[in-house]
Amino acid sequence: MIDVQDLTKEYGNVAAVSKATFRIGAGEIVGFLGPNGAGKSTTIRMLTGYLPATSGAASIDGFDVFRKGNEVRARVGYLPENVPLYSDLRVIEFLRFRAQQKLVPASERRARIDYVMSRCALTERQRSVIATLSRGFRQRVGFADALIANPKVLILDEPTSGFDPLQRREMLDLIHGLVAEGKTTILFSSHILSEVQAVSKRLLVIAKGKIVADGGSEDLIRKFGENQYHIEALAGEAPARELLESIPGIVQVAKAAEAPAPGGVRYTITAKHGDDPRDAISEAFMKRGIRVRELASDRTPLETIFARLVSGAELETAAVAATEGVAAA
Amino acid sequence: MIRNTVLIAKKELLSYFVSPVTYVVAGLFFLTNALFFYLFIKEARGDFEAITGYFFSWLGFWFLALFIPPIITMRLVADELRLGTIEMLMTAPSSDLGVITGKFFAAQLYSFLLWAPTPILFMIAQWSGATFDWGIIWAGYLGAILVYSLFCAIGIFTSALSDSPLLSMLLALVFELALLFLMFLRSYSSAPYAEVISERYSLWHIMSETLLRGIVNTSHIVFLVSLTALFLFLATRALEFRRWK
Known part of the structure; x- marks a missing residue:
């Protein structure tokens, strides 16, 4: 469903993301893990067609992200980091605008808006002006927006950042619900390991712009522990x-x-x-x-492996190669 | 693209509708414009026919034209950049041009709505005894519409240049004043092109020397409309550039 090949983004001489390669199958849920500034958001922004790549290729549902932008956008629900919203609109006005913008047919619009609002527990606040909403509610509006066009692929950039534990639980439950339905492919980023583990079986670890690990938590423990x-x-x-x-x-x-x-x-x-x-x-x-x-x-705890992977990305890749050499010998 | 333009325009009009700034700006416009009209009537000393067009070309007119459109447009793109909502907007099926034209039409409609009730001023004056050449008045309105549209396009362009509304307003003023005062080029240069530019392309000249004599010159209309389109094109480019850099 998501196919990324050697995706690179350079700002001047600095590579924010370098040669990222991964593939995510339909219905899969993948946690995109990495410390702040590792290149998660940059990768995601390239995938959603917001940022052009310096080199490399990416496609979603068979459509080239950089050439068939609108095809891709019609299939992707995206929740950007910090959840930018039009704060002067009411929740329902905002969702109506977004439903129209994302080409939800007029006949289904009403039902679709009602569905995402009830799903994200927003129905009671639909007349509230977005500026007056708390952080948790704003995030829910952003999530409702990402879901509104019934996307095949959902890309969530730090969906729980800045949350208290209860809000975090709620957001993860929302994601869990979608995972249980199994109809949506989900890529969601976070810098908190436990959060990613709670929702997804597969982890994609990025550090200093490089994908340093890809696999289930068992795989990672076996490989890097x-x-x-x-x-x-x-x-x-x-x-x-x-x-x-x-x-x-x-x-x-x-x-x-x-x-x-x-x-x-x-x-x-x-x-x-x-x-x-x-x-x-x-x-x-x-x-x-x-x-x-x-x-x-x-067993080496996954936390330790994660910390090691991200603290010395280059060093660790070399070390892994060495231990793999030992294993092969 | 058209669907997107209409959608963005509707959204911006909704945002105008709920913003208190909109009503304050409208109030200031009506008040100032009425005051200017009063001064204009006083200035006429009974000879209304002779100075009818003056209302659309004197300092008062330009004062409002210079400030109102940039105030209306300054946050349209800058706020999207500042608050990051541009990311949300651009990752839905849309086009840069659709976003820009949508915002432009919303601002344009708002500025037209400001002018819409003003013929009442002339009617009241006429009812109390003044006589006007209505042909010149309508030519004046045509000019006002063209100038406000152009200034809205300039405002949107400068709004797309920076994420600070204040900076975009100041930049818009620079562009507007430059276009307005092109006519002074004649005073500083004796080159033949200076004469031509002053004659043909200064907004002041277009308004006061041609439109307000009741001469609706197609080339002037084409010039103003093309310039408006050019600034909208530049705004689209500026938006695109911000993503590609």
Whole structure:
């Protein structure tokens, strides 16, 4: 549904977005994650046809974003960051204007406006002048506007920024509702990981204008996290360590920071990428008659991975290449 | 494009309708214009026929023409840029030209509505004994409509140049004054083109020397309308440029 190839935007010599490539299938929901200033809004503005790209290509529903702008615009519902609205109009006047502008047929207009207003809980405030609305309500008006032409693709730029937790919940529920229906392809950006995780299975991580990761949270953990485990066993230090080191696939064995129970040992184990050595470990320990009290995977939390990905985009790409090399060897 | 123009024009008229500024501007216009009319009648000293056209070419007329259209148009595009609503507008199926012409027609209609009740002033004066050449009065109105349209187009162009309404108003004044005072070129230069430009293209000259003698010169109308179209075209370009830079 959304197809982006080497999309680049340069301001003078500074690349705001460089060679972004990704593909989003119909009905998919993707969280576009990155710190402030990473290039999220620039990418989104290019996708919605507001900003021209320096180079690269993008298409939505098969229509070139830069050549068939109006075709694309008719298919995309877009909620810009900061939700710009005509503050002198009433909610209903604004939505009526937007419905007309987005070519909603006259016969369906009334029903469509009523539908988006009830969906975004705006019906009671329809006569309010937009200037008098609170931040949360303004965001809902923007969301109603994005939905008004029943778009195939919904692009939301930081839909929850500046919200209190309750408003955030409401907005995420709105998005959830659409996801459940499964008719809309959604790309939404955020700099808050938990928010993206709450709604979408797939994450697209951008940092310093580059797409640094793309996949489900499991994929990202597997790809970018360390493959670490910890074990606690009732055994002497030397034999336990020796035993662990003899198991193929284990790269490193280190004493765990946490103190073991009396008479036991506790180790942190790093295994090769993609390997799960737990079966081999328990088997080996059982053969020797050593009692294992604890054996578990220490998954790197997604937060840590995200923080790492965005803090050193270039550095991390190199590191990933290196670890992948290790895994392949 | 036309659908979009009509839609934007309707939206802008709605915005005018709900804005208190609209009514303050209208009130000031009516008050000032009536005051100028009073001074004009006094100036006539009974000989109304001779100075009929003067109402559409003296300082009072130009004072209002210089200020009213920029005040009406200054926020039309600048506010969209300042508040970011332009992004919303441009990511819906629309065209830059549609946006510009829509805003232009709204401003134009508003300025025409300001002038619409003013023939009453002449009627009242006539009812109390003055006599006018109505042909010259209607020529004056034609000129006023053309000049206000041109100044609205200039206002929209300068509004698209910056996101500050005040700056766009000042810029519009610069353009307007330049066009108005082209006639003084003659006084500063003896080159043949200076004479021609002063004669043909100064707004002051067009209003006072031709229209108000009751001579409706097609070339002058074409000139004013083309200039209006040119500024609308430039406004479209300015809007486009802001996105492409």
